Amino acid sequence: MDTSRKPAFIYTYACRKDEVSLCDLEMRSFFGFEASQQIFKSTIQIDPSRSPFIRERIDVMYEGDTLEEIYDQVDQVQVGDATFRVLFIKTNDLDITDKVVYVNRRGIEREIGLRIEGEADIQSPELLFGIVPLGGRWYFGNYHKNKATWFHHMQKPRNYSIALTTRIARAAANIAVPDPTGIKVIDPCCGIGTVLVEALSMGIDIVGRDINPFIARGARENIAHFGFECEVTLGAIEDITSTYDVAIIDMPYNLFSTSTTAEQDSILQHARRIASKVIIITIETIDDRVASAGFTITDRCIAKKGNFSRQILVCT
Structure with missing residues (x-):
């Protein structure tokens, strides 16, 4: 050799x-x-x-x-x-x-x-x-x-029908952080923590945050269920003062949330403030709004769950 x-x-x-x-x-x-x-x-x-x-x-x-x-x-x-x-x-x-x-x-x-x-x-x-x-x-x-680790993460205590599948969440974490060495990541709208669990299982340095106390509690429960540790804070993205290398944002869908267009635009604008690279997951085409927040979309794909489609945007 x-x-x-x-x-x-x-x-x-x-x-x-x-x-x-x-x-x-x-x-x-x-x-x-x-x-x-x-x-x-x-x-x-x-x-x-x-x-x-x-x-x-x-x-x-x-x-x-x-x-x-x-x-x-x-x-x-x-x-x-x-x-x-x-x-x-x-x-x-x-x-x-x-x-x-x-x-x-x-x-x-x-x-x-x-x-x-x-x-x-x-x-x-x-x-x-x-x-x-x-x-x-x-x-x-x-x-x-491949040990199919994400398959075991499907059996978590807290789950919701519109949550990302573990496969999509794992791929999104990889798209966001192909090499985790020295990279700090935040999921500021973490929901029940599907992305957090997948990222933590791959050794990614990530923290979570959600504005809903019930949802944030569910994320902590899911994380602990699989033996991981991760800070999940309560509050809006507007209140984040730290900066990160990457943010992963699964945008509120307006299916089970009451977020307005203005509130979603605020999420995008603050994401631009707190991270140099952002992965945006959205069910709507929001290219113009992403551009207005100061982002350039450098890559993208469609992720499907049955008849439900999401766009994953890589933004810098």
Whole structure:
């Protein structure tokens, strides 16, 4: 393995048809581009469990034009006392006529496994390795699978029908903060804390606030239910005096709230005051109002929940 090369990672991902716009924006936020297929290579390392769409990641150790080149290189792999398993990644870019059938996939896994110095364990391995073809080459390395953390967050004590889904909330947090290192975030209209829970589970430094005492109490209950800690204060965005790198604002919908257009415009204006980057989630087209608040919309997508659609705007 050439350690002088920049690290490389192979990702696979999947999304439903109504999630394509949201998935694409998350991909642009993480990697700076949209993948044209469900597998791609990047030099950027993202934990697969951060995304509701990334399925798995291979940390490339070896690559070659042929499987034989991979076989020769994995002779160097030693796992010590740890047990391991090799997985052939089914999502790849092979032409349908070149697809590797199940029996051959198992054969490739066995051949690689025989060349690794250590004990193989199909059921409960301590280490996982992946092998996959992409772009006419073969790649081998440590394998990481998405743990679908957001799925468990669906079962929270407080919930409302119009609240963001955990998948949308998680993607919104990633769009807002693709790299959380040193970033301070606020959700000043946090509702029951769906975004807060997802952000906290990914190690994002975030605080919440809501003007409704009942709702703010529900957010605290949801956060505590999952074992997280987060400051959730009571009050309007107008009263915030601190500044943040990013604000995530799920705008009041006027479905179950009594916020007026003027009050919503005030939220936008104060968001401009307290954060240099703002993610706005809205069910209405408010581009003109966003511009009037002093923002430039740099990217956007549509996020759907059944027949209910939201726009997610990236604003600076």
